[in-house]
Amino acid sequence: MKAVKIKENIYWVGGIDWNLRNFHGYMTQRGSTYNAYLITDKKTVLIDTVKHYLYDEMLARISDIIDPKKIDYVISNHVEMDHSGSIPRLTELIPNATVVTSSPGEKGLRAHYGKSWNFKTVKTGDKINIGARELTFVMEQMVHWPDNMATYSEKDKIIFSNDAFGQHIASSERFDTEYPLDILIEEARKYYANIVLPYGSQVQKVLEALKPFEIDTIAPSHGIIWTEHIPEILNEYVKWAGNQTEGKCTIVYDTMWQSTEKIAMAIKNAFENKNIRCKIYNLKLTHISDIMSDVITSKYICLGSPTLNNNILPTVSSFLTYLKGLAPKNRAALAFGSFGWSGQSVGIIENIFKEMGLNLLDSIKTQYVPDEKKLKQITEDIQNQIGGNNG
Numbered sequence: 001m002k003a004v005k006i007k008e009n010i011y012w013v014g015g016i017d018w019n020l021r022n023f024h025g026y027m028t029q030r031g032s033t034y035n036a037y038l039i040t041d042k043k044t045v046l047i048d049t050v051k052h053y054l055y056d057e058m059l060a061r062i063s064d065i066i067d068p069k070k071i072d073y074v075i076s077n078h079v080e081m082d083h084s085g086s087i088p089r090l091t092e093l094i095p096n097a098t099v100v101t102s103s104p105g106e107k108g109l110r111a112h113y114g115k116s117w118n119f120k121t122v123k124t125g126d127k128i129n130i131g132a133r134e135l136t137f138v139m140e141q142m143v144h145w146p147d148n149m150a151t152y153s154e155k156d157k158i159i160f161s162n163d164a165f166g167q168h169i170a171s172s173e174r175f176d177t178e179y180p181l182d183i184l185i186e187e188a189r190k191y192y193a194n195i196v197l198p199y200g201s202q203v204q205k206v207l208e209a210l211k212p213f214e215i216d217t218i219a220p221s222h223g224i225i226w227t228e229h230i231p232e233i234l235n236e237y238v239k240w241a242g243n244q245t246e247g248k249c250t251i252v253y254d255t256m257w258q259s260t261e262k263i264a265m266a267i268k269n270a271f272e273n274k275n276i277r278c279k280i281y282n283l284k285l286t287h288i289s290d291i292m293s294d295v296i297t298s299k300y301i302c303l304g305s306p307t308l309n310n311n312i313l314p315t316v317s318s319f320l321t322y323l324k325g326l327a328p329k330n331r332a333a334l335a336f337g338s339f340g341w342s343g344q345s346v347g348i349i350e351n352i353f354k355e356m357g358l359n360l361l362d363s364i365k366t367q368y369v370p371d372e373k374k375l376k377q378i379t380e381d382i383q384n385q386i387g388g389n390n391g
């Protein structure tokens, strides 16, 4: 196992999780990495670790550069176990090392592992001198846990940003100069949509806090390291954090006897007639985390369910729970569905949209199977409600 040189005396020593396909419910079709970084200065510093089952891989990469027993500081930018999971075994090797973390980080690490390591807590603006370098800490509270922080080296113009700017990608490539930018942005978007979306205002604060720093490398805790495309990813983060959308519609539904599906298609026709791009997803076929990649850039969210047992379908309920938690803002929403006799589904969806503070379009409810005339009417009614690029 080889370490990868990032800059003079700075190395990537992380682990590659090639077969990861589900990250606590988020589908990770491209796998992931847990990025740990080693700085060899007068003091030796390890920034973050890896999931517990990749400990040996991390240790082998560290050993490619130095004897791991020489590590003086372990900086824990984030308690979540994909980054802290190897600290317990590592500290058995280096019991006198200092574990540097935020105050919530210390609390979290103690609660996770029940150990009394040599903790040093830091906050925004605190620095530690490690020889030729000074490391500065910047809190990233709620991006996406209370303990998150970033570590900055002015000498190297590098920020170790932890989850911020990360992507779930397993690859041999480490740098954005080596990897297709469109896939990189797509995975960064999916990561943001599924992990960071509820915390837009906190992300905006972090982006503001980073402005004074000269940065030529962003080294996140997952995926590829940003060097050449920093303006692009910062620009995307500004848009996502501000809930800025494109003139685009995402239509999501489940269906029993294809009536709700027919309505979904009639809705699609309305948006397309107004030159608004659509994505359509049947919840039986697509995972909710994949759908979020489109929701994040959509101005319109349409969600449909037939009524089943006076309720919505479980797949729709699952998506709604997920969507509500991720809390997209500044969007218009439309509820739709067919029913046989009681017809509660549309109202249930609409009530949750209201709780989410979305702007409601008139909902669509049809009994049994909508005929061609009804579907045409649905298309026309929606067209009359929406603007559109040429509308």
Ligand code: FEO
Pocket: 078, 080, 081, 082, 083, 144, 145, 163, 221, 222
């Ligand atoms: Fe990559 Fe919040 O852990």
